[in-house]
Amino acid sequence: MIKGYIKKLIVLVLLITAGILLQFFGFLDAEKMLFVAREYADHWWLVVVLILAQTVLFTFALAGSLFLWVAAPLYPPLLSTFILAAGAALGGVTAYYFSKNMTDEWTHRIENSHAYKLLQQNDNFFTLFALRVFPAFPHSLVNYSSGVLKVKLSHFIPAAFLGVGIKSYVYSNVIYNAASTSSFDELLNIRTFGPLLLLSVLTLAGVYLKYRFLDK
Numbered sequence: 079m080i081k082g083y084i085k086k087l088i089v090l091v092l093l094i095t096a097g098i099l100l101q102f103f104g105f106l107d108a109e110k111m112l113f114v115a116r117e118y119a120d121h122w123w124l125v126v127v128l129i130l131a132q133t134v135l136f137t138f139a140l141a142g143s144l145f146l147w148v149a150a151p152l153y154p155p156l157l158s159t160f161i162l163a164a165g166a167a168l169g170g171v172t173a174y175y176f177s178k179n180m181t182d183e184w185t186h187r188i189e190n191s192h193a194y195k196l197l198q199q200n201d202n203f204f205t206l207f208a209l210r211v212f213p214a215f216p217h218s219l220v221n222y223s224s225g226v227l228k229v230k231l232s233h234f235i236p237a238a239f240l241g242v243g244i245k246s247y248v249y250s251n252v253i254y255n256a257a258s259t260s261s262f263d264e265l266l267n268i269r270t271f272g273p274l275l276l277l278s279v280l281t282l283a284g285v286y287l288k289y290r291f292l293d294k
Contacts, residue, residue, distance in 0.1 A: 106140070108147035119152050129165045136169025137176055139218035146246065150253035158250040163243035166210075170221045170238040177225030203233040208281035210241025213274050217242070245274055 118124045128149055135142035145165060149158040206229070209220050217238075224234050 106135075106144060108144045111145075112148045112151060115148050115152060125153075125157070125161055128161050129168065132162070132165025133169040133172060136166060136217065136221060137172040139173065139222060142166065142169050143217060146249055147253070150246075150250040153254075155247055155250040155254050158254065159243055159247040162246040162250070163239045166217060166242040166246075167235055167239040170217065170224075171231070171235060173218065173221035174225040174231070174234060177222040178228060181226050202285065203237050204281050204285045206233055206237035207241045208278045208285070210237055211245050211274055211281070212278040213245070215278075244277070248274060 115124060115128070128145055132142040132145050134140075135145075142165060146158075146162060149161045152158070153161065206220065206224070209215055210217070220238075
């Protein structure tokens with residue numbers, strides 16, 4: 079068992095080091111990636127590459143969301159939304175299994191605790207959807223915690239695809255239609271992220287009310 083812990087610790091250290099190196103050498107620079115991607119925007123396989131690249135980054139809790147700034151300027155909103163939602167959903171599933179495998183021993187120790195059972199009781203589509211659609215909420219946190227809690231994939235996958243899809247479509251519209259870089263400030267405008275925030279809050283409120291009044 080100790081050897082297993084050591085191996086997993088080594089894997090985590092290597093992943094953290096890889097993330098730092100990728101950032102340091104500019105491989106996770108959205109502007110540079112967009113510059114390269116423009117050269118191949120007319121090729122169908124670039125869509126596949128962008129989806130797979132997100133999958134890899136999300137798997138290891140790296141910055142997969144930065145591909146918003148690559149896909150949205152290149153493609154119309156509907157296509158960029160599909161690219162971003164597919165990458166997030168696939169990356170979410172691989173991150174789910176990765177975190178589940180990395181924390182199996184630890185999970186076995188706490189799975190009978192009240193807190194763990196309470197969190198599992200809130201394993202539902204709407205909670206996951208609300209977290210996905212919430213502006214700037216870290217997807218890796220949802221992915222990894224879902225793996226640890228072993229949430230149902232029948233909830234996890236559609237919540238990831240739809241939640242990220244709705245959020246990506248809103249942002250992609252702004253970025254694609256922006257005439258200049260300064261227009262990207264609209265992403266921080268309450269008119270852009272306000273509806274997403276409201277949708278997320280209302281969904282969570284619905285989950286709370288159901289748990290508070292209907293499940294008792």
